[in-house]
Amino acid sequence: SSELTQDPAVSVALGQTVRITCQGDSLRSYYASWYRQKPGQAPVLVIYGKNNRPSGIPDRFSGSSSGNTASLTITGAQAEDEADYYCNSRDTSGNHGWVFGGGTKLTVL
Amino acid sequence: QLQLQESGPGLVKPSETLSLTCTVSGGSINSYTYYWGWIRQPPGKGLEWIGSIYYSGSTYYNPSLKSRVTISVDTSKNQFSLKLSSVTAADTAVYYCARYGSTLYSWFDPWGQGTLVTVSS
Numbered sequence: 596s597s598e599l600t601q602d603p604a605v606s607v608a609l610g611q612t613v614r615i616t617c618q619g620d621s622l623r624s625y626y627a628s629w630y631r632q633k634p635g636q637a638p639v640l641v642i643y644g645k646n647n648r649p650s651g652i653p654d655r656f657s658g659s660s661s662g663n664t665a666s667l668t669i670t671g672a673q674a675e676d677e678a679d680y681y682c683n684s685r686d687t688s689g690n691h692g693w694v695f696g697g698g699t700k701l702t703v704l
Numbered sequence: 705q706l707q708l709q710e711s712g713p714g715l716v717k718p719s720e721t722l723s724l725t726c727t728v729s730g731g732s733i734n735s736y737t738y739y740w741g742w743i744r745q746p747p748g749k750g751l752e753w754i755g756s757i758y759y760s761g762s763t764y765y766n767p768s769l770k771s772r773v774t775i776s777v778d779t780s781k782n783q784f785s786l787k788l789s790s791v792t793a794a795d796t797a798v799y800y801c802a803r804y805g806s807t808l809y810s811w812f813d814p815w816g817q818g819t820l821v822t823v824s825s
Contacts, residue, residue: 625809628812637800637815637816637817637818638751638800638815639815640813640814644809644811649813681751683751683812685810688767691764692764692766692767693741693753693756693804694753695743695753696750698750
């Protein structure tokens with residue numbers, strides 16, 4: 596089955612821009628979706644499709660993709676953006692499956 | 705607004721079967737537009753897709769769990785359920801239910817709040 600690889604941890608200074616990446620073969624065929632998870636809470640969708648934000652997600656969140664790598668960019672990171680971020684895509688193994696990245700812990704300094 | 709809510713025992717003994725139900729409100733589970741999935745997260749670890757079901761009853765499972773997982777749907781109650789047999793401590797996790805679209809490019813949204821299931825004697 597497919598795998599998605601994320602850096603375990605990333606930090607960013609308050610107000611600066613940070614990019615969180617996700618690598619995997621499935622990303623050559625499918626868009627990644629991105630989820631934010633704060634401690635003790637369920638994941639929340641922040642980016643889906645080519646680069647779409649659900650209602651209520653600030654426009655400082657954006658997504659992009661190239662080859663086997665998808666990226667989530669936060670432009671002007673805020674303290675409330677500190678969380679775990681997970682990427683996700685369909686599995687290319689053909690069993691209608693899904694795969695998640697291992698998650699990236701974002702610290703806002 | 706669509707909402708999902710997991711329910712079931714919070715404690716299961718080793719070798720027994722874990723059973724959870726996801727109740728959907730604010731929309732119908734009986735839709736050709738969506739699939740319904742289960743995802744779990746062991747304490748301090750990442751997310752793992754367990755399996756999914758379509759309103760018709762078609763199921764799709766993670767190969768690593770397939771031999772132990774059964775997902776079913778009850779459209780009359782607007783619910784779908786998860787059974788995981790022969791559990792061990794490694795199955796201790798927060799279990800989430802979520803919806804995703806039936807198109808090729810889709811995503812999980814919304815999610816239930818999650819329910820912690822601990823496997824212990």
